[in-house]
Amino acid sequence: MAKIETGTQSRQGEKGKPVxxxxxxxxxxxxxxxxxxxxxQGSVSPSDHASQSTEAARATATNPTTAPAGQKPN
Structure with a gap:
């Protein structure tokens, strides 16, 4: 005789180790x-901006008449 199951029971997947x-x-x-x-991503990303800002500030402090790279003088 066939096993009688409800709709919910018939849709359940098997549990166990394969899952x-x-x-x-x-x-x-x-x-x-x-x-x-x-x-x-770490290997292809550009350098951090903090070190670039520090270098630009040092260049400006040592020679205030020269604008940092990428900036126009005032």
Whole structure:
């Protein structure tokens, strides 16, 4: 005789280790991909603006008549 199930029971997926393996593998791949993106972005990003501002301020302080690079003199 056929097993009688409700509509909700017939739509449920199986639980167990195969589902857990897929979820764990997906999380690990997401972490690896995120680390790869952050590493790549760090290697191709320009220098920070703070060090550029410090260098421009020092150049202006040592020779106030010369405007920093990229700026017009007043």
């Amino acid at each position: 857990l393996y897929v979820l764990v593998a997906a999380v690990i791949l997401a972490v690896v991909a995120g680390a790869g993106v952050l590493t790549w």
